[in-house]
Amino acid sequence: MPIDEALRLLEQGAMLIDIRQPWERGEGCPAGSQPLCSEELVSRIPAMGVPDDRPLLLLCAAGIRSRDLAARLRELGWPQAASVRGGFQAWRTAGLPVETGELDAETARYARHLALPEVGEAGQKRLSDSRVLLVGAGGLGSPAALYLAAAGVGNLCIIDDDRVDRSNLQRQIIHSDPGVGELKVNSAAERMRRLNPQINVQALADRLDKGNVDELVAAHQLVIDGSDNFDTRYLINDACLRRRRPMVYGAVLRFVGQVAVFAAGDGQAPCYRCLFPRQASGEDAPNCAEAGVLGVLPGVIGTLQATEAIKLILGIGRPLISRLLRFDALAGTFSETRLVRDPDCRWCRGS
């Protein structure tokens, strides 16, 4: 029914029920309405004792869900159920009184995740319980750390022993100019905590090495490789194999970047060493300091790494396991290569 007719009925004592989900009520509820989301209403209505002659007006965000639910309730034996056309949008457009929503901080923060059936409350809880190790607070680590913090990954450990240099700021967007000279992990952790005070951030001003890698990898459920050298990648790969943790790999140079998930150990999926069996020499493996890198490129690749990490934590979608996704910024193309296990790789033999 149109909003003015709904108002007339409300004045005469009709009941107004806001059937939106809790996270949709951030901008408030119609004054005088009762919040009861669809499923709750259906299960509770028999006990509510609504008199047959008391109109029951349902309101959602735009009037579609309320229309369907009103039809369902009429079938279930409440002929007086009706939908407010245009929902809360129409209510606000008409300038009608709104009671401010009092969403708890968590529901408000993750409202857009909670609206996704693939995430929802259960998924958000998984994110909040998850433990991610981020190696490197540089170009790849910056966007990955920010997005994982924003997404509510509850326990993030970031390890890096470097300090912020002004030449980093062209791409390492977690740091800022006043932080030049600071330890990168401190600069990054401060930014992550300001972005999301509800998560635990551990900042390790250390270098990943043989002495600490196993313990760190074992304490986390996956590792994001934001390093920039073969030694560290081999170190992460081997520890991930020993501890059976997925490694979310990313690399960038000049205008091209690539990303993959290595979840080896089953004798089928490849590991990082299957792809790069031996360390390239200095000439074959130019680094960004010498060869340069487009500043936005690690932003794209690090964000893809964060995406893969979130998918793995939630167990949704198709992870980039046995797949290498390559992004060419100049060509504006993504291409995918199927990765196969090297049968001669002694590191990732199934056990």
Ligand SMILES: [Zn+2]
């Ligand atoms: Zn291998």
